[in-house]
Amino acid sequence: MxxxxxxxxxxxxxxxxxxxxxxxxxxxxxxxxxxxxxxxxxxxxxxxxxxxxxxxxxxGPGPEFPRSQVRPEELLLNSFNGVPALDPASYRLQVAGLVGRPLSLDLAALAALPQQEMIIRHICVEGWAAIVAWGGVRLADVLKLAQASNLGSYVYFDSADGYYESWDIASAMHPQTLLATHMNGEPLPAQNGAPLRLATPIKLGYKLSKWVTAIRVEPTLMASRKGYWEDQGYEWFAGL
Amino acid sequence: MAVQHNPLWTRWFHAFDALVLLVMVGSGLQIYNANPVFGSRGGATFPQLVTLGGWLAGGRYWHLGFMALFALNLGIWIGLLLQHRRRHLAQLADVVTWRGSQNQAKRRYSAHRLIYTLMLVILGFSLITGLAMYKPVQLWWLSGLFGSWQMLRVFHFATIPAMVALVISHGVLSWRIGGWSLLRKMAV
Incomplete structure (x- = not known):
């Protein structure tokens, strides 16, 4: 020693x-x-x-899963302000901003567009995830229909409950980004965003607005108004 | 009293390792609390004393902010150990020595090498499981290796108790081997 x-x-x-x-x-x-x-x-x-x-x-595209892996009970619910009441008959989706042809689409007009179904993993920022089958129209198809300008770098989404979001145009034009009207083969339930919500495998859940009523194509991102959670500190891009 | 300190960079690197680990664990537990791996929304959460970030978004800032630093740090660590692999990296013989040798000094040395090596394995595993959750769209093949998403979360979380156990063993063993003077060589 x-x-x-x-x-x-x-x-x-x-x-x-x-x-x-x-x-x-x-x-x-x-x-x-x-x-x-x-x-x-x-x-x-x-x-x-x-x-x-x-x-x-x-x-390349995000992974899709076999239908046997869908677990409806694993999809938890989040809403900052309850479930808004929307009348399907009077519902209109407004598409405005930097577009050549502003749109006001009812549910029949949306149903007439090409439909797509994808079975993807929905991932929440909280840490949980669920495999869900989403059905609806591609957001890219709606933006093309509205003749969105090349100058539009950002897309804003307004919801019936006051929720708001903003995305980069590349994510909005992604072939797996849907305006979903169906979930797991059934019409979208009210608590999951009926009649229309965002669905994609490439963004965290808080980017996926429910009860979407308006889409605006914008040239810039408003620093003080990027999204309900983003304005409180959440990451804006939130890519997966 | 003259203490033969380890080289300055060794001490700095050691302290830096500890700090990065502390940040990753604290912010990881903060993220855990948003939706407990065990019990989901009804599950028990960790006290604020051991979390970092204040809320979910803050925890993610720290966790994803230090992620690259953690990976870089781990890479340097692995590189250094490989460079000195005959002195520090465990071999099968160490398990034999640790379990059977009558020579206590040899046993402790073997135990230390086993701990170092296990730490690298655990930290590498935490990086891999973390990446599988951070980029599950592009790294779907990696995420898929762990079965379900829940299993992936369990694996990632399990690296924390594993590392805590290893760090405690490392501390106790160092104290037994070198006591106060070893601590001063490395830490003070």
Missing amino acids: DADQTSAPCLNRRQLLKAGLGVGGSLLLGGCWADGYGEDVANATRPLNERIEAWLQSK
Whole structure:
């Protein structure tokens, strides 16, 4: 045994353990004051993360699943303000903004467009996921029908309950981004967004507005109005 | 009293490793609380004392912000260990020594090498399962390896208790091997 070790122990093992727990604890407690710096961390790393996400998404379609893997009970419900009452007969989807042909589509007009069904994994920012079969029209088809301008880089969505969202145009034009009217082979239930909601495998659930009533093509992103959750701090791109 | 400190960069790297791990664990538990892996919306959550970020979005800022740093750190660590693999990387012989040797110093050395190596395996696993959840659309083949989404979440979460156990073992073992002077060499 060297001299160092005999002379050094001014703490026994238990004391050291306590000290260690104290330091660890205060570092974790430090998390409370560090909480506020999260936004700085995000701002430093997000541009790169987003660029990688967008690049990955251009690499091909998202995975689809066999119907046997659909688990309706795994799809949890989120709504910031209950379920709005919408009358299917008077429902109109407005498409406006930077478009050559503004639209006001009723449900029959939407049903007359080419229909698509996809079985994808719906992933919530909270961490849970569910495999769901969504059916409806491609958002890209509606935007083309409205002759969306090349200058429109962003697409805004307004919902009947006051929820609002904004997307980049590339994600909106993605072949798996749907304006869904059906879920798991049935007409969309009210609590899931009837008569019309967004569905895609490439974005987190909070980007997928329910009860959509209006679509606007915009040249810019309004910094103070990016989306209901985004304006409170959620990440805007939210790509998967 | 003169302490033979480890090289400065070793000590900095060691402290930095610990900090990155702390950030990833704290922010990970914050994300966990938004929808507990065990019990979903009815499940138990972690106390705010051990979480980082304040709420879900804050936890994600930290977790995804430090993600690249964590991966880079792990890569450097693996690179360094491979470079000194004969001294630090565990081999099958270490398991034999650890379980059977009469030489206590040898046993502790083997145990230490086993812990280092296991840590790398666990951290690599946490990176892989994390990426599988972060990019499940493009990395669908990776996400698919773990069965269901729930299993993927369980695997990713399980790396936290595994790492906590390894870090505690590492601390206790270091204390037994070198006591206060070893701690001063590395930490103070």
